[in-house]
Amino acid sequence: MESDARAQRHRERMQRKKALVDAGIARATIERGIIVVNTGNGKGKSSSGFGMVARALGHGLHVGVVQFIKGSFSTGEEAFFRRFPGEVSYHVMGEGFTWETQDRERDIRAAQKAWQLAADMLSDPELDLVLLDELNIALKYQYVDVADVIAALTSRPPNQHVVITGRAAPQALVDIADTVTEMQVVKHAFAAGIKAQKGIEL
C-alpha cells in the first residue's frame, strides 16, 4: 500500500512537471540562429562548444571552427574534427599562448588573421554553426576589437548559430548573446597535482 501511495505521488508530481515542461515548450516558438557564450573559470567551456559541433554534425549541418588560442592543449579535438573536411571547416590560429610568445605585436597580427577568417564564416550562409573557441581571450587582451565582433555577429545570416568560449566574456557580448553560461570551478584535478591528460584537457 505504501508503495502504491508512493507510485501515485510520483505520478502526480510528474504530471505537474510534464504540464510545466509542455507549457514551456509551447511558449518557445521562435526559431532562429542564436549566440551561445560559455565563460567563467571552470572546465567545460571549449569542450561544450565541441560537443555542440558533434551534435550539429549528427544532424548533417555544416560547421566552421576557429581556435584563437593554440598551445599544448586542444590537440584531440583538432585531430578528430579534421577527419570531416566536407562537414567542418577548421582553422587553428598559428601561434602559441600569449605567455609563450611574449610578443604583443605578433599576437595581435595572429589574432587579427584568425578574426578575418571568423568574420568570413560569420558572413557565410552555408555555415549552420560557427565555433569561435577562446575568442574571449583575444577580446580580453584587446587583440580583437569587441565592436568589430558585435557588428559581425549582428549582421550574420539569421539562422546561423554561433558559440563563443573563453573566460572573461566582455559585457557587450553577454548583452547581445541569447544563452550565456558561467562555468564555475568547484574543484579541479590540476590543483591536486594531476597533469593534463589526453581526452580530458588535451
Added chain:
Amino acid sequence: MESDARAQRHRERMQRKKALVDAGIARATIERGIIVVNTGNGKGKSSSGFGMVARALGHGLHVGVVQFIKGSFSTGEEAFFRRFPGEVSYHVMGEGFTWETQDRERDIRAAQKAWQLAADMLSDPELDLVLLDELNIALKYQYVDVADVIAALTSRPPNQHVVITGRAAPQALVDIADTVTEMQVVKHAFAAGIKAQKGIEL
C-alpha cells in the same frame, strides 16, 4: 616610445605569467584516470561531456557512453557518435523522461538496466573514457543507488576517465570526484521564447 613601453610591459607580464603556468605544470605530475562531474542548472553539462568524447577519439582512445535520460533531446550526438562503432560503445536508456513515463517502477527498471551497462563499462580496462550522461538525474530520483555508483567508480581500472553529468550531483559523488564544474545560467534562449534547435540542444 609609448608603444615600445607597452610592448615591454606586456613582455614582462607574460614572462611572470609563463613562470606561474610552468610552475603549475611542473607541480602536476600525477597521471591517472580522473572523475569529472558537470553539474548545475546551466547549459553545457552534456555537451562538454560529448566534447571530451570527441577529444578522446582524436587521440585514438576507446570510449563508452551511457545516456540515462532519453527524450526528445540528445539526438544529434547519438546520430554522430554512432558513426564510430569500433571506437565508441554507445547505449541510450530505452525510456523517455521521468515526466513522460510518469511510472516510477518502469523508470527504476530502465535506470537499473542502464546502470548495469555502466557498471560493466566501469570494469572494462579497454575503455579509456566512460561518459555517464545524466546519471545525476537517476541518482536524484533514487533510481540508482549512489553507494553502488561510488563502489563501481572507486574500483574501476586506474587509468580510466569517467565523466558524469546532470544537475544536482550528490555530495558523495562530488567528494570523490577530481574535477567538478557547476554550470550556472547567466541567461538562456529558451526563457526568451526560443525553441530548442538542432545543433544547440538537439
